[in-house]
Amino acid sequence: MVTGIEQKGTNAVKKLRLERLGKGLPFMINSRELPAEQCYFEYPDGVIRLVKISTDKTDFVVLKEYSKKESSTIRNKFHLA
Helix, strand or coil: CCCHHHHHHHHHHHHHHHHHHHCCCCEEECCCCCCCCEEEEECCCCCEEEEEECCCCCCEEEEEECCHHHHHHHHHHCCCC
């Protein structure tokens, strides 16, 4: 069961996502299922990429770019569709 505080947090993250994508910026999607230094980046064009923080920790390295269909599946998994 989702509490009121959890729902507010979820709504805030979804709002931030739309704001970032609307400004042409990527949105970071973290997942406990990924290794600690990996996450997904969702881009305004709808593409999602799996990225890893670089060894010098100043940037991200793209590990995989997902197809539109795969990107849609990831969005659905995180209830972002």
